[in-house]
Amino acid sequence: MNNALMATYNRLPVSFTHGEGVWLWDQNNKRYLDAISGIGVCSLGHANEAIAEVICAQSRALLHTSNIYGISLQEKLAQQLCKITGMESVFFSNSGAEANEAAIKMARLYGHQQGKQTPTILVTENSFHGRTMATLTATGNPKVHAGFEPLVQGFLRVPYNNIEAIQTAAKNNNDITAILVEPIQGEGGINIPDDDYLTNLRKICDEHDWLLITDEIQSGMCRTGKWLASQHYNIKPDIVTLAKALGNGIPIGACLAQGKASNIFQPGNHGSTFGGNPFSCAVASEVIKIMDEKNIAEKATAAGNSITRKLSDVLANTTVVNEIRHKGLMIGIELHKPCAELVSKALEQGLLINVTHDKIIRLLPPLTISADEIDKLTNILERLIKDFEQTSNEPTN
Ligand code: PLP
Secondary structure, eight states, X not given: OOTTSOXXXXXXXXXXXXXXXXXXXXXXXXXXXESSHHHHTOTTOBTOHHHHHHHHHHHHHOSOOOTTSOOHHHHHHHHHHHHHHOOOEEEEESSHHXXXXXXXXXXXXXXXXXXXXXXXXXXXXXXXXXXXXXXXXHSOOHHHHTTOOSOOXXXXXXXXXXXXXXXXXXXXXXXXXEXXXXXXXXXXXXXXXXXXXXXXXXXXXXXXXXXXXXXXXXXXXXXXXXXXGGGGGTOOOSEEEEOGGGTTTSOOEEEEEOGGGTTOOOXXXXXXXXXXXXXXXXXXXXXXXXXXXXXXXXXXXXXXXXXXXXXXXXXXXXXXXXXXXXXXXXXXEEESSOOTTHHHHHHHTTEXXXXXXXXXXXXXXXXXXXXXXXXXXXXXXXXXXXXXXXXXXXOOO
């Protein structure tokens, strides 16, 4: 690999030249089934024709002006986003971490408006919110913090899926101004909270006049079978963040707000050079249009059910699988043992997967995956997991 690059990533020994749908091809023209879609980004698959058309047309018409002017494509995208989420106003960024930065700044401004000295945001263990200083501080993973101290002030950590811990924090701290939470934890291992967790968070936030901020950067945009995972629980957050699949590969993030959160930011409070430029907005508009017209949310639900049903059947008698968790096409297969080696074993078999938290196989395939592709995916995975069981049971001399 190229040593002109900073060593920020442990890269797998493969690089791709082109793709189509769920498939990618490497430099030797070997084909891979992409069951991770660039970590939940290419939800409409690779080289989507309609998106390619928009990219070409918009690049000829206008790429960038500036947020010092009106941007009609940004206004259109904001309206589409408000329609599908029930939110009321949007700030556009270029990435997930930046969308969360906007949300964090809004929570602080809101806290100061309430007269709080040190506005504090509740965040959870095992969470992931990004790699900027504030979002890495919000992230509940010591490995992400290590070496970057001093961390940012104003965050208080509680266990995930634990309402009592939040009630205790509320009693002991008058400066809490918001809760920032993933409706389903992605990097943390596809952790799906109790059915009433988000409803209870909504109630607590209302009782204390806190903002409920949901990070839907991984779980949003139909990934779990709804535009937002929070829609499964019939709650409306005050602030939602999106990125990843919103642009299907074009960098764009969004911080959406409603109700009392809608007008927190005033001119001069926040901004971005690239955020919401005509190019990224035209592409994201097309993504929403396709997802809507092609009933992608329903497809994600059906495909997620099909994959997990098949895997549960074929792996029923294995001893190595602890649990299969999923909502739509956000799928985690938790093994009893660390299984990071499965990533390269899968690569050899022409399958791209991810392992998070040492022993959780994470699948985030394109939401367009077909029945035939589901069979291919589950067949390879079945073989991999059964082989892994066998080899890890063999005595070592
Ligand atoms: N929040 C969640 C839930 C994520 O999964 C991620 C990325 O994996 C981020 C935030 C950060 O997004 P980005 O890498 O676009 O900054």
